[in-house]
Amino acid sequence: MNDKRLQPVPTAGTPITEADLHGYADGQLPAARHAEVAAFLAAHPQDQTRVDDWQAQRRALRAMLDPVLDEPLPLRLPLKPPARVWPWRALAASVAVAVVSASAAWVARGAVDARHLQTVLAxxxxxxxxxxxxxxxxxxxxxxxxxxxxxxxxxxxxxxxxxxxxxxxxxxxxxxxxxxxxxxxxxxxxxxxxxxxxxxxxxxxxxxxxxxxxxxxxxxxxxxxxxxxxxxxxxxxxxxxxxxxxxxxxxxxxxxxxxxxxxxxxxxxxxxxxx
Structure with missing residues (x-):
């Protein structure tokens, strides 16, 4: 999936991308880039919520999968490579972007009042x-x-x-x-x-x-x-x-x-x- 450019924090750094957010959530960024993304998230609470959601899903997956790593391998279990990598983070990110974009569009048009907007968001x-x-x-x-x-x-x-x-x-x-x-x-x-x-x-x-x-x-x-x-x-x-x-x-x-x-x-x- 092509990275979608996010609105950068007004600094001299390189614009923050979707890949940067995933790298931040996974703790895979260099120290300097980590600091830039942290500054971006401090100014963008909606993106901070997305990152928090990804990290919560990672913790849930680890809680679910870690016990399996300690189990003995059954002798009859066929050894096959995994069919694919599960893009659960990408799905969560795309859903969050869609929700934020749709809500922003309604507000910009002025087509709904505050009460209706709350209903849409809910x-x-x-x-x-x-x-x-x-x-x-x-x-x-x-x-x-x-x-x-x-x-x-x-x-x-x-x-x-x-x-x-x-x-x-x-x-x-x-x-x-x-x-x-x-x-x-x-x-x-x-x-x-x-x-x-x-x-x-x-x-x-x-x-x-x-x-x-x-x-x-x-x-x-x-x-x-x-x-x-x-x-x-x-x-x-x-x-x-x-x-x-x-x-x-x-x-x-x-x-x-x-x-x-x-x-x-x-x-x-x-x-x-x-x-």
Whole structure:
């Protein structure tokens, strides 16, 4: 992606770029450039918020992935190079730029009053949060779905205990939808760190070895109820909000297949809410 030039701080230094912000967030800049970027961020709180978000996501990823580094490698695990690098920071940056640019354009035109502008910003913030948890769902799927040794913390043979545990930790009633009619059996589930609290993940497997994961989070308040779709490399995600919870079904399957199963998950969860 081509670097988008940002408005520079009025100094003699080189203009700050998107790459500089990422380098600052990752602690990869030389000392002199680090100081220039720090000065830029001090004068641009919106960009400081973006950098803070990236750093928070890095910490969350490390908390999630570091324990895996200490696990013994299963003897039957196929050793394959990673398919791609996950551009989660680039997505977060592009969403933030879009929100800021859209809001600035409305103000410049004078087409909305302050109250309407707040509504627009609130909706944009909710959409950004939804995109964020969908991205984390894709990453969690990519980490755990290929694991042949310990893909879940609690297996399907103790589904009742799994649901009770996740319900207690999430503070909301949890249930693993039955997807046997859709061709997928419950493997089990686990608890994950999310952007704002714990997240539940249920994993399902098909006879051909394909796996799907259902990611459930409480950080989706105010998001859109309609199905939304995103993709990260081979991992496709359908996500939506129902009853104050955000749901994201992820898998390296076709979009049509994932949509078919997502609709079944939605049907079961909605039926539960109406019962």
């Amino acid at each position: 909706a944009a913030g909710a959409d950004r949060a939804a995109a964020g948890y969908a991205q984390r769902a894709a990453i969690a799927h990519a980490v755990y779905a290929p694991d042949m040794g310990r893909p879940v913390e609690v297996g399907a043979d103790n589904e009742k205990g799994l649901v009770t545990w996740l319900t207690k930790r999430m503070g909301e009633p949890m249930r693993a939808p039955s997807l046997s009619q859709a061709g997928y059996a419950l493997i089990g589930g686990r608890l994950l760190p999310g952007g704002a609290g714990p997240v539940a993940q249920f994993m399902y497997g098909a006879a051909d070895g394909q796996r799907l994961t259902l990611y459930i989070t409480r950080e989706a308040a105010g998001g859109q109820n309609a199905f939304q779709f995103t993709q990260e490399g081979p991992v496709r995600v359908f996500y939506w909000v129902e009853g104050g919870l955000g749901y994201a079904l992820s898998g390296a399957v076709s979009r049509d297949e994932l949509q078919r199963v997502s609709q079944e998950v939605y049907r079961q969860l909605q039926g539960e809410g109406q019962g």
